[in-house]
Amino acid sequence: MKGLVANVDSGAAARSSADDRKVRAVPRQRGKSDDLIPKSGLLCGSLIREVKQCGKPRCRCLTGQPHGPYWYRRWREGGRLRRQYVPRDQVGRVRTAIARHRELYPPLSRLRGTLRELESLANNLEG
Numbered sequence: 001m002k003g004l005v006a007n008v009d010s011g012a013a014a015r016s017s018a019d020d021r022k023v024r025a026v027p028r029q030r031g032k033s034d035d036l037i038p039k040s041g042l043l044c045g046s047l048i049r050e051v052k053q054c055g056k057p058r059c060r061c062l063t064g065q066p067h068g069p070y071w072y073r074r075w076r077e078g079g080r081l082r083r084q085y086v087p088r089d090q091v092g093r094v095r096t097a098i099a100r101h102r103e104l105y106p107p108l109s110r111l112r113g114t115l116r117e118l119e120s121l122a123n124n125l126e127g
């Protein structure tokens with residue numbers, strides 16, 4: 001499942017490098033939440049959720065109550081996988097910006113479905 005998500009990311013990046021460049025021009029987060037969302041209202045990549053174990057010997061996280069969840073936006077930029085922490089109160093806005101971006105740049109998963117159909121057709125032709 002994790003591998004699948006990573007594949008989706010790499011594909012989306014290949015087609016949206018122009019947008020990545022725009023995103024890079026936006027000032028990095030300086031405590032102002034508005035900086036998370038560019039003026040275009042579009043964000044590439046995907047929103048991921050993580051829980052963490054801190055490593056302290058007697059922490060609740062070792063007994064099934066991990067810290068978090070923490071949210072990140074993850075995207076490809078110049079061939080590198082990047083990620084940015086998303087404060088919990090910004091998760092909704094970031095999710096919306098990502099959804100808008102996906103409307104303009106459909107995710108690879110849709111294309112992959114088409115590819116699968118074509119492959120199956122090709123296999124039939126080959127017998």
Ligand SMILES: [Zn+2]
Pocket residue numbers: 053054055056059060061062067
């Ligand atoms: Zn802990």
